[in-house]
Amino acid sequence: RVVVPFSGKNELYSGFVFDIRKTLPHYTQKVKEISDIIEDPLFGKNIRDLFIFTATQYLLPLHFLVNQYIKTIGGKRLEKYIQCTTDFQKLDKSLQKEKGLKKEFIDYLADNKLCSLSSIKKNFGRTALQYIKDLEQIDIIRRISIETGKTTKYLTLAHSEKKTKKMLESIEKKRFHSAVSITERLKKVKTHILDEKTLIKGIKYGRATLEILRKENILKETPFIIKGTTNMQAQVPQFTNGSSLKTRNKQIIRQIQTEITSKGKVLVIFPELTLIQRVEEEYKEAFGDDLFVWKGANKRNFIKDVNMTGKRVILATPFSLFIEISQLELIVVANASSKYFKQSDFLPFNALIVALKRASLEKTKLIFSSVLPEDNIFFLIKKGLIRQKEKETLKTNIQIVDMRKEFKCKNRKMLSRSLEKQMRDILNNDGNVALLLNRKAYSTFMMCRECGYVIKCPDCETSLYYDKERNKLVCPVCGYTTNLLDVCPRCKSPNIHYFGGGVQKLIEQVSNLFPNIDVIKMISGTKASERKLLDSKNYSHTVFVGTEFLLSHLLLDNVDLFGFISIDIFLHHFAFDAAMNAMRVVSEVAGEMDGKEIIVQTYLPEHYAVSAIQNMDYKQFFEEEFLIRKELSYPPFKNLIIFTFKGKKNYETLGNGLKFKKILQKKFSKEIEVLGPSPAAISKKGEHYFYEMSIKTNLTINKIRPVYFEFLSKKTVKIRPEVHLCPLIIE
Template structure:
């Protein structure tokens, strides 16, 4: 008999990150469950706090006085038994606290009493009495009988112009009554039927390979437009037929409308939608639908991986190469790694899909950790687009100072004349990249961050994209007093202005972080372009994947070099992926597509191979370079980032910590210590940033030792200096 439970208290204090033992009172023994929220007395004052039940304990040392739990907060488990197992694995892998993991698995606010949304609706209670058999009572009665339990008093008043006093009179005479009704905050829209398509031979082979195989992990490497989504849908259908559930992850919220449209059009109300743009109430209702078994499929961004399905059959991670699957806040989890853990814990299939797989994932295929499934041709016989590379240095020689090359200008003009659609891609928002003085070279930087500010013409301000601070546009250089202040570089906002100026008759939409801040803004822009409401869509990386617009025949990549010159070993990989993905938006229908890549470095292997849609040779080149430099996947990188508003104290401690690790690992040939040194971006939001890197055979135990050692060295000042530890981070910036 289990007389005790192990509880994690709801606190983010590092010192409380452990399991506390509590006794179960006799009166609660029959009702206690793993994963429940309970109230427990905590601390010297026995303050009642929330705790999460993570384990049962049969016996403890009888000489130790054990407190009893006070009450049960939820009569159901908010964390499944399988997710509890996942929590223990995550804590070890991501060097995070229990509570950090728990909060990923439950809706925001559930511990604060978020409940169902309710309305007080009007219903028929009795027959209309003789006294009220006259207007307006007869009209009210007939309307309520037709819409029984649908409308509130105020809604009846506004919709039918019924007076509130008349409605109240009928309630007083018990002809009508007011009842509390639960109102769903979920998206209950009915979408047009998305008919099931007949799979081609290769699609059919892949579906059968995944379903019939005893192996669990697969990578579908299919060119853009090869029909991967239709494969996912067929796999989901198989799962539903077997009574199992499915999770479909997409990297960007901007892709969610399209996936939702297709999955709800195919599977109807069986689909739940889950992403960060939902309100707390909407997330709670969607989570509860999954928890109660009402839905069989969840479509969403990274956080949907933790939804509490009972009998999970498959996890699909579309565009698996995307960086948004990696969390940048604690716990710094990767949705793909979580998928691998859940595949083992829940005995389900894990399917990754991409036209440009990450180097790490493809390497796993070569080492038989994943089963590789290739698709080399587009579905429905569509051909790959024609791709040309324009050397912008030649344009300058010909005195073309426009942001558009002559070839791209001519192609835009021709495409507009043919009434076809265009996508223009630039992975930088704003009007200009930076503002500087032409006389002395002074660059206007953010006062809080060590980065140039970006000019936004619509707001008439300089804005920092890191901390959000704004400044008025400078007229005089603060360094030399010159009036020669000029905007340099190009952002999506400037591309939009130039397009409207040159092609004044064209209807233009822009999709970037500035235009999609409001709820449902992604979907509005997506639907407008999809339904022919615009001729040209200008955007950042959020338009570079997933979108399937049949009328888009031209894609222009305005500046292909932006990601190539970032000081990060993944720069070439990201450049290849972005160019290949955005190129794949062209010619997905029956019309031939064309892509024009503008660049100042056409000789780059990333640009050369992406222009030929040649992933295999890009991979061979990149993996050879990684091996020569001993970068992942041939090693692991552990990065310790430290930041503080006190620069002097920060430098002092990073030097001490750096010396400690260099001495500790001095005899270790398989681990190199790099740093300490300032981070490439040395200051963000008033916090100075330094880092230390360990590269080589870095185990998770080694990284855990690094974290504990840093905290021990900083124990007097850890409230002044922020610490972030990560293995194989998304970025070294």
């Protein structure tokens, strides 16, 4: 990591050296001199290439990706400051007339003269960034970078353990025990390297003793360089299935114990931290002190702890794919079919594709583990690029209930007669039941039965749902709330009705049907104490009701019946892989239930996904799913890019989408198929409008990338790309 003066004003920035070249480019005026080296290399060529691949394929700025996933571990860093360049008393009258928050901001700068950008954001929010730009334009302030902190120093033993022990005898009695503690701490670490802060933490007279050990040449400074991994022979990735998460992890542990060398390391990535909690004890029992578990703490500590301590088995989340790990022999993607591995607002890439690329670069063994294969994995299995290693046949006991028949029998409850009967039998025997409904509200919308008017959010134009717990109408997009209405705002009729239903209504119906049981609600967005992992073994005579959140936060070992109140919610989702998502969610439950009863309620029993769900026949499912996707040119047969345009002006936002469409069609002609732009599923949020445009193509993304970034640099509209790659990109 180095410091370089960038921009016309030569403002200092820190950055990573990605390449070293022997000759200068022809545009030498853009070449900058390195001001300072502030950190040793944190990754090598393979991880560099992985960053470049991911940024290119997912249309991400390279600096964004690197800064998000690689955190400095050194103490020295650059901090941005805002400095006044003039006397505020001499400002022109127009500036003195500023009012409100901007006036407070100017007064703050005048009082402090030099302010860190972090303190400005803390006191005035991101609005202050626009104020800074305004003041920069009239040359009143300037941005500067100041190096803060000290360079982190790493220490190791200067001599053999035998000689070190003899040399310690010369240390004065007062410091002797502290000196022994410091050297013993170093010996316990496999690499025999630790930073100063970690080395003396909690040791009496630590700092003073450290200086003595240096002076006596018992300890010496050493560079902390993380060596990359290069295995000798390329490996064919493997998919292994199994029933429960626990069973699959036992399979993985056995493979680690039999296939990995004594010095080799293993990275096991999970989609969520709660899944790590579920398997941590099993790994700890198998690997003891050789296990490192990341629990969502500082990423700086992750880099240090993994590479300094020499721990061989690492449990972490997808960000760890970009962390250099020396002697890495195996990557395991656990619960590989999880939707949380796919690109989203929280993860800017598909972790399965990135894992495939890293394994390819480092010639590392790669195992995907899940109940059923994800669509990209199945596609690569069919192509012979992933080896399938089936461990066991999934035990299933799935009943499909046609809710159309329930309606004809005048059953208006959310529970079918079959589900209600089986719940009653189980609860009468002190058993437990889990019910999943992927909606939270009591009612999903409110409509006038006279004129058909639907109550909508004044900002987002989205239907308001009824939250019975708060007794309010709520916007699911922006959070706007209003009181319940007695009459229709349009025709003044009192005939207003609540339609649809979610977890709140389901809990009410369950409580009315079974008044003497315990009901536990499990949804996301609740307070931290309610987000903990629940073990059904600690409960009896209980119904767990929740959204998909329930799957990762409830251990189903002591659940005797699982009910999907409406699988149609998954099937009707607007994403092209909605059917796959429905198949996935039932397969996860089937794996954990291990042959116990599952009831799936639907109004679409003839849907090919529902037919496949009944027998958990994923081969039949993919056969039909891929026929449709191939016909419609969807992944994995073509690349799909969904561009979301965001802007405050409706027609301007749409206009920018149309301009970009024209540029793409002119540049690539018949090589791409463009759909849209059209209003997004959520077309308005607050004051912002959203339009989506989809591109289907066989072109590689690196051909579209320069066109996209050139357009982005010339427009004020914000664009978010969502990329679904054909997995053959890895070849």
